[in-house]
Amino acid sequence: MERNMSEVQLSSFPPRVLVTKIGFDGHDRGSRIVASFLRDAGMEVIETAPWQEISQVVRLALEEDVDVVGVSSLSADHLLMPKLMAALQEAGLSHVKVVVGGIVPDDDEVMLLNAGVAQVFHPGVGRDEIVEGVAAFAAQAREQRNGELVT
Amino acid sequence: MSDQAVQLPLPGFEAVRDEWRSDYDDQMGPALNPKNRSGIEVKPLYTPDDWNGDAYMEDLGFPGQVPMTRGIYPSMHRGRTWSQRQLIGLGTPEDYNARLKALIAHGASAGSLIPCNSVYRGYDADEVPAELLGTCGAVVNSVDDMEICYRDIPLENFSTAQNDPSPFTLLALLLAVAKRRGIPWNRITGTSNQSDYISHFVCNHMFFRLALPGARRVLVDHIAFSQKHLPGWNPLSVVGQHMQQGGATPAEAMGLTLSTAIQYAHDCEARGLDPNEFLTRFTFFFDISLSFFEEIAKFRAGRRIWQRIVRERFGATNPKAWRFKFHGQTSGVDLTREQPLNNIARVTAQAIAGIFGGLQSLHTDSYDEVLSVPTEQAARIAVSTQEILKDEAHLTDVIDPLGGSYYVESMTNDMEEKILAVIEQIDAEGGMYAAVSSGLVQRIVGVSALAHQDRIDSGEQTVVGVNKFKVPEEDEMPRQPLKPPPADVIEAQIERLKRYKAERDQTATARAMDELSRAAESEDENVFEKIVDATCAGATHGEICQRLRDIYGFGDPLIVP
Numbered sequence: 001m002e003r004n005m006s007e008v009q010l011s012s013f014p015p016r017v018l019v020t021k022i023g024f025d026g027h028d029r030g031s032r033i034v035a036s037f038l039r040d041a042g043m044e045v046i047e048t049a050p051w052q053e054i055s056q057v058v059r060l061a062l063e064e065d066v067d068v069v070g071v072s073s074l075s076a077d078h079l080l081m082p083k084l085m086a087a088l089q090e091a092g093l094s095h096v097k098v099v100v101g102g103i104v105p106d107d108d109e110v111m112l113l114n115a116g117v118a119q120v121f122h123p124g125v126g127r128d129e130i131v132e133g134v135a136a137f138a139a140q141a142r143e144q145r146n147g148e149l150v151t
Numbered sequence: 152m153s154d155q156a157v158q159l160p161l162p163g164f165e166a167v168r169d170e171w172r173s174d175y176d177d178q179m180g181p182a183l184n185p186k187n188r189s190g191i192e193v194k195p196l197y198t199p200d201d202w203n204g205d206a207y208m209e210d211l212g213f214p215g216q217v218p219m220t221r222g223i224y225p226s227m228h229r230g231r232t233w234s235q236r237q238l239i240g241l242g243t244p245e246d247y248n249a250r251l252k253a254l255i256a257h258g259a260s261a262g263s264l265i266p267c268n269s270v271y272r273g274y275d276a277d278e279v280p281a282e283l284l285g286t287c288g289a290v291v292n293s294v295d296d297m298e299i300c301y302r303d304i305p306l307e308n309f310s311t312a313q314n315d316p317s318p319f320t321l322l323a324l325l326l327a328v329a330k331r332r333g334i335p336w337n338r339i340t341g342t343s344n345q346s347d348y349i350s351h352f353v354c355n356h357m358f359f360r361l362a363l364p365g366a367r368r369v370l371v372d373h374i375a376f377s378q379k380h381l382p383g384w385n386p387l388s389v390v391g392q393h394m395q396q397g398g399a400t401p402a403e404a405m406g407l408t409l410s411t412a413i414q415y416a417h418d419c420e421a422r423g424l425d426p427n428e429f430l431t432r433f434t435f436f437f438d439i440s441l442s443f444f445e446e447i448a449k450f451r452a453g454r455r456i457w458q459r460i461v462r463e464r465f466g467a468t469n470p471k472a473w474r475f476k477f478h479g480q481t482s483g484v485d486l487t488r489e490q491p492l493n494n495i496a497r498v499t500a501q502a503i504a505g506i507f508g509g510l511q512s513l514h515t516d517s518y519d520e521v522l523s524v525p526t527e528q529a530a531r532i533a534v535s536t537q538e539i540l541k542d543e544a545h546l547t548d549v550i551d552p553l554g555g556s557y558y559v560e561s562m563t564n565d566m567e568e569k570i571l572a573v574i575e576q577i578d579a580e581g582g583m584y585a586a587v588s589s590g591l592v593q594r595i596v597g598v599s600a601l602a603h604q605d606r607i608d609s610g611e612q613t614v615v616g617v618n619k620f621k622v623p624e625e626d627e628m629p630r631q632p633l634k635p636p637p638a639d640v641i642e643a644q645i646e647r648l649k650r651y652k653a654e655r656d657q658t659a660t661a662r663a664m665d666e667l668s669r670a671a672e673s674e675d676e677n678v679f680e681k682i683v684d685a686t687c688a689g690a691t692h693g694e695i696c697q698r699l700r701d702i703y704g705f706g707d708p709l710i711v712p
Contacts, residue, residue, distance in 0.1 A: 033398075036597075
């Protein structure tokens with residue numbers, strides 16, 4: 001399949017991605033498929049059960065030194081995202097890029113982007129777009145963090 | 152069953168068939184046959200070579216009679232169509248009550264209650280982030296809340312489905328309301344929807360996750376309680392829908408669901424219950440995907456296999472126990488965010504498959520489900536879709552109208568074979584409880600979910616507006632999601648709960664909760680009976696869940712990469 005292309009691009013630095021769900025919804029088909037996509041593309045994926053507390057997500061992001069946090073939301077759990085973004089900031093993880101995938105109404109998408117979410121992936125988005133998007137955000141995150149270390 | 156030679160006197164059959172085949176090959180070239188979602192090859196034409204009616208009595212028989220392939224009742228949809236059981240739940244109990252009344256006015260004959268996700272997770276409104284409350288279901292925590300949900304609705308004449316996967320506090324609250332109103336419990340009818348903890352454990356995880364042994368105990372107690380006190384209640388709904396929405400193919404979903412039902416039947420037997428009684432209360436709940444003929448074949452095959460299982464494995468002699476009663480829900484996974492009105496066409500095709508499959512109850516999805524929780528207008532279209540199919544298109548005039556189709560009969564046989572293979576695999580693992588504990592089922596579902604996504608990504612499976620016939624973003628239809636309830640309404644709901652907790656009879660509540668703990672820690676008491684006592688005494692959903700979590704532990708899903 002077309003998986004090899006992404007693998008080659010990523011070989012120099014495997015991005016580290018946390019794939020998780022917050023709030024109350026437990027439907028995890030989407031998050032698990034996306035986790036497989038990213039893993040197949042050569043990324044290092046940390047996958048959690050649903051219902052993570054905000055503090056757990058921050059702790060994992062810190063301990064696992066991730067570049068990207070992917071949050072799947074199918075009901076309304078994305079409404080908690082501003083709290084997650086603030087908590088990541090507070091923990092000094094402002095370089096970490098956060099993406100949301102799932103069912104997000106248009107108005108809420110604006111709210112999420114304003115809160116600092118890098119991108120919202122809606123239903124129907126294909127494998128390649130997700131893999132390439134996450135890879136690009138991971139590269140940005142690395143660059144930003146390295147920049148922070150130098151200065 | 153599937154390899155039947157032509158026995159009928161059909162002069163010239165073989166010669167003409169061969170001629171057709173050669174003409175067909177000339178036109179089509181060496182194209183491979185496609186496979187359906189369950190992996191069964193689909194031929195271009197089905198003939199008496201594939202099915203010829205020789206085994207009519209063994210394979211089909213008559214409706215309401217063994218082997219039930221043609222339906223579980225003698226009159227099927229001619230006698231009684233199906234319950235229009237729309238899933239609803241939004242906002243406050245008042246919101247739910249208003250939506251339910253609107254649906255009843257529009258023809259709904261039964262109603263489901265979908266609680267807020269905070270309720271699914273086992274919490275009361277006063278212990279969770281307020282911004283999530285009422286966004287995905289109704290906030291129902293106390294007997295007062297439940298009273299409002301069913302205000303002006305005569306519970307003795309209205310069938311409800313409580314979407315309540317263990318420990319069935321919603322049913323307990325409903326019974327407390329009945330007690331307040333003086334309605335005898337034997338008049339309460341309906342279903343504990345999605346009471347199948349195994350499918351939750353594997354797939355959608357929408358419950359508060361008592362660790363498996365606790366969930367097993369409470370389910371069987373709740374079945375035993377219903378048998379004793381609730382003659383009109385179906386305590387068990389085994390949920391193939393979770394398996395299929397989670398990624399299982401239609402054949403796998405049916406096989407895993409039947410294996411789950413076998414597990415529950417064994418557990419009920421171990422509790423000393425009689426299969427001739429408890430099996431009459433087993434119901435099933437399935438996904439209806441867009442793979443039209445495959446779905447019809449899935450339901451027909453499932454009916455045939457289940458009657459065989461209950462008679463052969465459980466020795467059921469009561470014909471009512473042989474009935475494979477099922478609710479169907481059109482599949483949300485097949486709906487698209489792109490061009491959302493197209494979903495009305497998808498839901499229509501799915502609903503027809505379910506009707507031809509012989510369902511007893513139907514939920515048609517709203518076209519805007521992929522955008523947000525359904526709006527009222529979209530929900531109304533979904534109900535009308537059922538009425539149009541029934542009253543305008545006359546789909547219910549003839550029982551099992553596709554019976555005898557070479558294709559459908561042949562596919563029913565093929566699906567039966569696939570389904571039986573899944574059941575054998577689970578049997579070999581030691582049954583469904585063992586197979587979900589080991590992760591086998593999670594692996595089966597996960598692999599198929601990925602394979603289906605690959606089919607879409609590769610374009611092998613067309614999805615209009617997504618991988619074919621795309622419309623530019625600026626031409627997309629406007630999307631108007633339903634707004635969550637206003638913050639002050641939610642605030643008032645939380646205040647009401649706090650007031651309820653402060654003003655109830657604290658002594659009676661505490662005593663009932665102690666009784667619950669004692670029963671849960673005992674070996675032989677009925678835990679569900681104590682849950683009902685607790686709601687009648689004033690305890691709330693969150694308090695009961697917390698108490699049981701303390702005793703049985705909080706389970707976590709098994710993540711199998």
